[in-house]
Amino acid sequence: MKISVLGATGSIGLQTLDTVRSCLLGTNIVALSGYSNIKALASLVDEFKPEVVWVPDRDATTRLLELCEFSGEILTGEDGLISCATETNADIVVNALVGRAGLAPTLAAINAGKNIALANKETLVSAGELVMNIAREKGIRITPIDSEHSAIWQCLQGSSALPEKIILTASGGPFRGWGRERIAVASAQDALKHPNWDMGAKITIDSASLMNKGLELIEAMHLFAQPPEKIEILVHPQSIIHSMVQFCDGSVMAQMGLPDMRLPILYALSSPERVATNFPRLDFLNCGALTFEPPNLENFPCLSLAIHAAKTGGTLPAVMNFINEWAVNQFLQNKISFYNISEIIDKAFDIYNVRTVTSLNDIREAESWAAEFLERG
Ligand code: NAD
Ligand code: MG
Numbered sequence: 001m002k003i004s005v006l007g008a009t010g011s012i013g014l015q016t017l018d019t020v021r022s023c024l025l026g027t028n029i030v031a032l033s034g035y036s037n038i039k040a041l042a043s044l045v046d047e048f049k050p051e052v053v054w055v056p057d058r059d060a061t062t063r064l065l066e067l068c069e070f071s072g073e074i075l076t077g078e079d080g081l082i083s084c085a086t087e088t089n090a091d092i093v094v095n096a097l098v099g100r101a102g103l104a105p106t107l108a109a110i111n112a113g114k115n116i117a118l119a120n121k122e123t124l125v126s127a128g129e130l131v132m133n134i135a136r137e138k139g140i141r142i143t144p145i146d147s148e149h150s151a152i153w154q155c156l157q158g159s160s161a162l163p164e165k166i167i168l169t170a171s172g173g174p175f176r177g178w179g180r181e182r183i184a185v186a187s188a189q190d191a192l193k194h195p196n197w198d199m200g201a202k203i204t205i206d207s208a209s210l211m212n213k214g215l216e217l218i219e220a221m222h223l224f225a226q227p228p229e230k231i232e233i234l235v236h237p238q239s240i241i242h243s244m245v246q247f248c249d250g251s252v253m254a255q256m257g258l259p260d261m262r263l264p265i266l267y268a269l270s271s272p273e274r275v276a277t278n279f280p281r282l283d284f285l286n287c288g289a290l291t292f293e294p295p296n297l298e299n300f301p302c303l304s305l306a307i308h309a310a311k312t313g314g315t316l317p318a319v320m321n322f323i324n325e326w327a328v329n330q331f332l333q334n335k336i337s338f339y340n341i342s343e344i345i346d347k348a349f350d351i352y353n354v355r356t357v358t359s360l361n362d363i364r365e366a367e368s369w370a371a372e373f374l375e376r377g
Contacts, residue, residue, distance in 0.1 A: 003269070004031035004088055004114075006054075006081070006105055007096035009040040011200045012119040012145060012261060016094050016269075017044060019262045023275050030088045033081060033097075034060075042067035054084040081105050086112035092269065094145070095120040098202050099325045100367070103127055107360065110140045117268040119145035121219045122325070126318035127363045128222030142223070143268040148216055149223055150264030151242035151255035156224070157272070159247070166220055167244040167252070169236040170295060171196050173207040176237060180299050186338045188331055196239040196259045205328045206302075209341055210295060214306020218317050221310060228310040233303070235293045240282065258282050301342040305349065314354040315366035322370035323348050348373050 001024065007013045020027045033054035034041030045053055045068045054075045055061055061074050075084050085093050085105035093109040094117045095102050102120030107127075109116060111134065118124070123131060135142050144150050148168050156163065174193045175183050191208035192201065199207070206212035213233050220231050242264075244254040257263050258280055266275055297304045302324070309316045327341040336344075348370065355362055 001026075001092065001269070002028045002030050002088075002090045003092045003094055003117075004050075004052075004085060004090040004109075005029060005094045005096060006031075006033045006085060006102075007035075007098065007120075008032040008044055009034040009037040010096055010098060011198065011203075012096035012265065013094070014040075015261050016096060016117075016265050017048065019265045019269070023262075023266055023277050024269060027269075030090045031084050033084055038063045039067060045070050052084055052088055054081050078104070082108040085109040086114070090114055092117055094265075094269075095123065096145070098122075098200055100126065100322065103131075103363070106131060107134065110135050110138055110142075113138060113140070115141045115143070117143050117145055117265070119265075121146055121215050122321055124219045124222045125215045125321045126367075127357065127360065128218060128317070129313075130357060130360065130363070132222050132225075143271060144219075144223055145261070145264050145268045146216060146219060147259070147261060147264045148243040149220060150267055152220060152224060152245055154255045154267065155243070155245040155253035161247050163224070163226065163230065163245045164248045165246040166224065166226060166231045167246065168213065168216060168220060168231055168233050169239070169241055169243050170210065170213045170233055171207070171239045172235040172237050172293075172295070173210060173212075175208055175299070176235065176296075178299070183299060184337065184339050188334060191331070191338065195237070197261075201332055202325065202328050205331060205341075206324070209302040209338070210300035211302035211306055211324055211341070213295065214303050214310070215321070217306060218310045228307065233295050235295050236290065237293075238288065238290055240287055240290055256282060301339070302345070305342060305345050308349065312354055314356050315362055316349070316352070316354045318357075318363045318366040319348060319352055319370045320345055322367045323374065326370075326374055344374075 029048040029050050031052040032050045038060050052073045057076050086108050093114045095106050096119045099122050102123045106123045191205050194204050239259040241254045241256050244252050246252045309320045323345050327344050330336040
């Protein structure tokens with residue numbers, strides 16, 4: 001198997017390479033991309049010896065060449081990232097980029113006939129219908145890396161029956177059980193303390209606001225061709241059940257495991273096969289009680305906004321995704337407060353006229369509207 005890893009230096013990228021290192025011997029890493037952590041990229045280049053590497057610009061190229069031995073092709077810029085996703089002989093492109101940067105390389109890789117192992121949920125949030133339609137036309141497999149979606153997909157294996165309901169589980173994030181006043185003054189440092197998962201900064205903030213679960217609702221709609229009404233969100237603080245599927249006879253399938261992203265990453269790369277691992281095993285006698293509660297929509301308005309965007313469809317999820325990404329960055333830099341994230345999205349929803357999506361251009365126009373909205377302040 002030949003794979004390209006976009007976003008190789010991030011949380012999912014590094015865990016993908018760790019999974020390859022320990023479980024997928026004989027896999028050839030043909031392309032790697034990094035962004036700000038060039039030192040980490042250099043050490044991956046030394047180890048995996050890809051044919052192609054992407055870095056953002058010329059300075060990063062110079063730095064990379066100072067830090068490692070590399071005689072292959074170095075690509076830069078937005079077009080370069082697309083070439084990195086398309087112009088190799090990779091069978092699978094792992095998209096572990098964060099945010100909007102993930103959409104164009106996913107689409108280009110699909111058009112180039114590459115299968116996609118998708119961590120970048122923002123791709124499906126902003127342009128899910130478009131991406132899934134093109135993948136279907138081209139006969140491309142999009143396998144989910146997101147743990148909940150991997151769980152749903154595993155529960156659906158071998159079944160021709162349609163799900164009656166998908167139960168998307170959520171840990172509830174670091175602010176579960178906190179009062180509104182306390183959440184209102186929470187800092188980025190508070191929000192970055194996720195109870196169960198160690199992830200990149202953006203998804204960790206999205207998990208604190210429950211926007212992550214809203215993004216995942218939209219992701220699930222597209223991956224499994226289900227309307228939002230058939231996807232229920234259930235808080236399960238232990239993150240042992242990664243999601244469930246209920247069938248028309250009332251039977252419920254759950255996929256369980258320790259919270260370890262290497263499992264969904266491995267399955268996305270190896271399915272339908274199961275590959276033996278020495279990863280820690282779930283010990284039912286010592287994992288404690290598994291509990292469930294409904295999400296608190298009052299304290300976590302981002303989830304309500306995302307449910308609204310999921311039900312409305314069209315260009316609204318792309319607008320929400322754009323504004324959320326900007327607001328999360330502002331929050332991480334302590335420029336806005338936690339509830340400002342949802343307030344800004346809410347304000348945009350009040351005045352935005354939703355359009356239907358027929359091409360990537362409609363998404364770009366929606367994002368331009370969102371950028372202007374943010375500039376107006
Ligand atoms: P991260 O921030 O740790 O890593 C992101 C990667 O993208 C890095 O390699 C970074 O250098 C690169 N990058 C950032 N901005 C870029 C840009 N503008 N252009 C090109 N490259 C850029 O993020 P992560 O936690 O690994 O998450 C990656 C994706 O996977 C996200 O969409 C996230 O929602 C999803 N995801 C992550 C986890 C997790 O456990 N981390 C779980 C499920 C889904
Ligand atoms: Mg997830």
